[in-house]
Amino acid sequence: MTLAYPLDDLRDRRPSAVLTEVVDRTGVRMTFRRGTEIFAQDDEVDHLYVLVSGAIRTTRIAADGRRQIGDFYYPGDLFGLEPGPLHQFSGEALSDCVVKISRRSAVAAAAGEAELERGMLDATRQELRRTQEHMLLLSRKTARERVAAFLMQIAHRDTTPATDLPMGRQDMADYLGLTIETVSRMLTQLQSEAIVEFEALRTFRVRRWQALENLAA
Amino acid sequence: MTLAYPLDDLRDRRPSAVLTEVVDRTGVRMTFRRGTEIFAQDDEVDHLYVLVSGAIRTTRIAADGRRQIGDFYYPGDLFGLEPGPLHQFSGEALSDCVVKISRRSAVAAAAGEAELERGMLDATRQELRRTQEHMLLLSRKTARERVAAFLMQIAHRDTTPATDLPMGRQDMADYLGLTIETVSRMLTQLQSEAIVEFEALRTFRVRRWQALENLAA
DNA sequence: CGGTTAATTGAACGCATTCAACACGAGTGG
DNA sequence: CCACTCGTGTTGAATGCGTTCAATTAACCG
Secondary structure (H helix, E strand, O other), X not given: OOXXXXXXXXXXXXXXXXXXXXXXXXXXXXXXXXXXXXXXXXXXXXXXXXXXXXXXXXXXXXXXXXXXXXXXXXXXXXXXXXXXXXXXXXXEEOOOEEEEEEEHHHHHHHHOHHHHHHHHHHHHHHHHXXXXXXXXXXXXXXXXXXXXXXXXXXXXXXXXOEEEOOOOHHHHHHHHOOOHHHHHHHHHHHHHOOOEEEEEOOEEEEOOHHHHHHHHO | OOOOOOOHHHOOOOXXXXXXXXXXXXXXXXXXXXXXXXXXXXXXXXXXXXXXEOOEEEXXXXXXXXXXXXXXXXXXXXXXXXXXXXXXXXXXXXXXXXXXXXXXXXXXXXXXXXXXXXXXXXXXXXXXXXXXXXXXXXXXXXXXXXXXXXXXXXXXXXXXXXXXXXXXXXHHHHHHOOOHHHHHHHHHHHHHOOOEEEEEOOEEEEOOHHHHHHHHO
């Protein structure tokens, strides 16, 4: 393997982390305002994106207008990865954010074709796993369980006591396959049972972890 | 790339097709009786499977007993591919079937490590795409639309006028995130509207393609 | 502050589920 | 050939969860 860039300290990382590192180092830094599009549905897939700060959602609009959120991404995440040559989802900034972007060919040049492929495989696998979990949530969970699982997932990723929700209720609803009203009701319910507590509309704190875990099933 | 097996005629195929071909040629041929398990949930992922004849389902049982079908596989399909080191799904024979099985290391030896990885990436991408479509079906479609979409998907894959359903109603229900009763009702409904026609419990014929497509949304 | 968007709450509705009974088909044995 | 049984699928009636439609409240931002 020939390296056109010093990556020796990356050898022991998992393959997708190498990609992340390369993009973070060599990619073009771009900022996106809250609500703007980073890539669009039907765009060609040619870049790798690493989120530096802020939060991203991937969205898909069906022909009849029904909206679905593919996933949410946070700092450090690689995103914009898709199974085909065209984007099935669009990528949008949930908040003002900083993204590092590289063309695939640039990553291949920096890390080697083999390393790129290894990283892509690893990253695609992670994506598949997330999608499978998401599918399970959608297929057999009640509204209550979905919302609980969602809050747990979000709260799980940061250590700070108060967790920030970068997305609005509509985004949560479209991710969970529910309506905005149902999401709101479940949040109220979980709060009234002292399982979570909302300090603001988009900031909450888990009060009873065990209860939340049991619910999330 | 060094080849320990003659694969020159495979050069122009898509990467996953190379894997399929290698497994089909060099793998161990095994037969499974209807209803038997080919690999189990929590088994180590170490093999590649190519279905020669019959049909397969992948199943996942949640802690609380809720059952979900990941996907159905047909002759020519590569299956048993998963994102992690352990199987999240079990693989079961829907009918008596013939499967060719290779260890990953054997495929790597036959086709080369790079070719294996390229093929795995391609195959994982296909898997991801199927899962994404499945997710869309589960998140925002009505029972009627789900059943219609399912029948269309099945009917689409073969050219014979009468399509065989290798799975029972319970499997359909668990794939579609519905109950067996709802599936049955929707089938009756679609039939009463002359959109499809059941010649037997597990054999149907599409009467009005356009109507079915419109429904499947 | 007022104006605007986002979120919550309430009431009625409807789709899918649940619970229960019935029909059908395949296989077995009298 | 019919009776019996078991597994599978269908149909019916009642219930309930999440949606829909509508009104109210809360948060955000100039």
